[in-house]
Amino acid sequence: MKTFGIIVLPGSNCDSDCFYAVRDYLNQDAQYVWHEERNLDKYDVLMIPGGFSYGDYLRPGALARFSPAVDALVKEAEKGKLVVGICNGFQVLTELGLLPGALMRNKNLKFICKYVDVQVENAHTPFTSRLKMGQTIKLPVAHKDGNYYVDEDTLQQLKKNGQVVLRYSEDVNGSVDRIAAVTNRQGNVVGMMPHPERACDPLLGSSDGMYILGSMLDHLLKGGF
Ligand SMILES: NC(=O)CC[C@H](N)C(=O)O
Numbered sequence: 001m002k003t004f005g006i007i008v009l010p011g012s013n014c015d016s017d018c019f020y021a022v023r024d025y026l027n028q029d030a031q032y033v034w035h036e037e038r039n040l041d042k043y044d045v046l047m048i049p050g051g052f053s054y055g056d057y058l059r060p061g062a063l064a065r066f067s068p069a070v071d072a073l074v075k076e077a078e079k080g081k082l083v084v085g086i087c088n089g090f091q092v093l094t095e096l097g098l099l100p101g102a103l104m105r106n107k108n109l110k111f112i113c114k115y116v117d118v119q120v121e122n123a124h125t126p127f128t129s130r131l132k133m134g135q136t137i138k139l140p141v142a143h144k145d146g147n148y149y150v151d152e153d154t155l156q157q158l159k160k161n162g163q164v165v166l167r168y169s170e171d172v173n174g175s176v177d178r179i180a181a182v183t184n185r186q187g188n189v190v191g192m193m194p195h196p197e198r199a200c201d202p203l204l205g206s207s208d209g210m211y212i213l214g215s216m217l218d219h220l221l222k223g224g225f
Pocket residue numbers: 049050051052053056060086087088089142143144145146
């Protein structure tokens with residue numbers, strides 16, 4: 001049994017989705033981690049869920065860095081622990097500098113909430129090992145600031161290092177190179193705008209999110225990298 005710590009920031013709203021996906025569909029131990037928590041040692045994986053942490057004030061994700069739990073998460077990430085940031089979690093990870101780039105306002109300046117097709121650009125990561133290169137999966141998005149930006153040099157580095165994990169099949173929000181998910185250079189931290197935790201049951205329109213959660217579990221069960 002692996003323990004997934006789900007960071008609850010003021011304004012998180014996908015923490016319960018993560019909790020139920022991990023507990024009821026992945027059959028693992030899911031635990032909420034209050035944002036004042038300072039020791040995250042006991043968790044095998046840390047998740048930063050979607051939402052509007054700190055009201056999206058300043059910039060989405062920007063204020064989360066002042067929370068003790070996020071501070072502790074950075075230390076765990078640096079030790080090589082798996083960290084996944086979904087939507088607002090992705091925004092937090094870029095604001096922290098754990099992931100390159102930034103998430104800007106969607107190209108159409110609107111909140112976008114729909115299912116999208118994404119293609120697997122790297123199947124050799126702890127988050128995508130149950131998928132095949134080039135495979136298309138269906139996941140929901142729900143954001144107003146999902147327009148991923150990196151400069152040209154960084155984009156070339158990301159591609160060369162296999163850090164681009166998922167790409168939208170069609171342009172959704174204006175993201176550079178249609179990027180939907182990236183990892184850090186070490187490969188233990190991922191940020192993604194689509195929500196795998198909201199796609200764990202065919203009744204909800206897709207269960208493709210289980211590929212992502214299941215890949216993480218496989219990685220933990222085989223003992224890491
Ligand atoms: N679902 C979410 O996490 C929303 C993310 C973010 N606050 C946005 O609207 O861009």
